[in-house]
Amino acid sequence: LATDSVVVYSDKAEVRRVLTVVLPKGTHEIVIKNVSAVIERESVRVDGKGVLIQEVQYQEMQVDSEQETEKILILEREKVIAENERFAAEDEISLRTVTGSTICHESLQEPSSIGFLATSDALSNLMNFLAFYGETVSSMKRTLRLKQREWEQYSEKIEALERQIDHLRCGNEYDSVKRCWFLQTIM
Incomplete structure (x- = not known):
């Protein structure tokens, strides 16, 4: 995801990422993969323009090692x-x-002898x-x-x-x- 802005505080940082998606009318599910392990789930805010966001879920899945x-x-x-x-x-x-x-x-x-040749x-x-x-x-x-x-x-x-x-x-x-x-x- 592209980084829009970063604000650094003494104990944390605020990173704004931008995801631009153009979809037809209807209900859609957007999946953002490979989220950082150090992100605080409670601190995530999702905003959207021209869209109604119904639900935001965070999910962790164990990798099949x-x-x-x-x-x-x-x-x-x-x-x-x-x-x-x-x-x-x-x-x-x-x-x-x-x-x-x-x-x-x-x-x-x-060779043993020249006469041989x-x-x-x-x-x-x-x-x-x-x-x-x-x-x-x-x-x-x-x-x-x-x-x-x-x-x-x-x-x-x-x-x-x-x-x-x-x-x-x-x-x-x-x-x-x-x-x-x-x-x-x-x-």
């Missing part, structure tokens, strides 16, 4: 599943990294090996990149779930009462 807690538990379970998937992707990344470095290390060892069979075998090695390494790197992207997606999902859980917990942490004003009017 069990439902919020259930939502938190569901999100926590989703988070654990996502973390397990991320750990599996992480394990596969480290396995592929170790396997790739082992293949590279074994292939870079010095002089034969045409050895040369064609070497060419076949290098072609196979190149395809294998390319495939491994491609798979490794896919797993890294998968790991990043799980990390983002976990962060989003943590934000949702924090948001729900913060909502439960403060005030568990919803306060509303109900105005019965005739236009």
